[in-house]
Amino acid sequence: MDLRARLQAATKEAMKARDSTRLSTLRLIGAAVKDREIALRGGDGEGGEMTEADLVAIMSRMVKQRQESAKAYEEGGRLELAAQEEQEIAIIQEFLPRQLSEAESAAAIDAAIGDLGATGVRDMGRVMAELRSRHAGQMDLGVVGPMVKQRLLH
Structure with missing residues (x-):
């Protein structure tokens, strides 16, 4: 199953399970993917297709952003927000390739x-x-x- 199909299936499962944290994170991934698709299309409505590498790059960027946010929240003493960012990182990383040691x-x-x-x-x-x-x-x-x-x- 390709990455896009895995994301869609996981979103449906999160809806059925009423897992709001997981669902909101998966929807954020979906929104980022749609934004990138629109940017690829450009003004003429036609454009390149999103590849698996594009999807991985989007999600890697999302993880990096959340790591920076979590660090800022921890430094600011907002541990509950840092924990929320860490949860989102874990959900996004489920769909990324395994990191090399x-x-x-x-x-x-x-x-x-x-x-x-x-x-x-x-x-x-x-x-x-x-x-x-x-x-x-x-x-x-x-x-x-x-x-x-x-x-x-x-």
């Missing part, structure tokens, strides 16, 4: 560097693009970037 990320970096024949920091953009295409949604490129740079320096 640090060892798996290191192996993926080494493989990309080897496949591309990267020799120095000037090849970092190519390596990052390769990692993005191979492992979309499976690794945080903000965390992986310094690891790539360190490998390319040695």
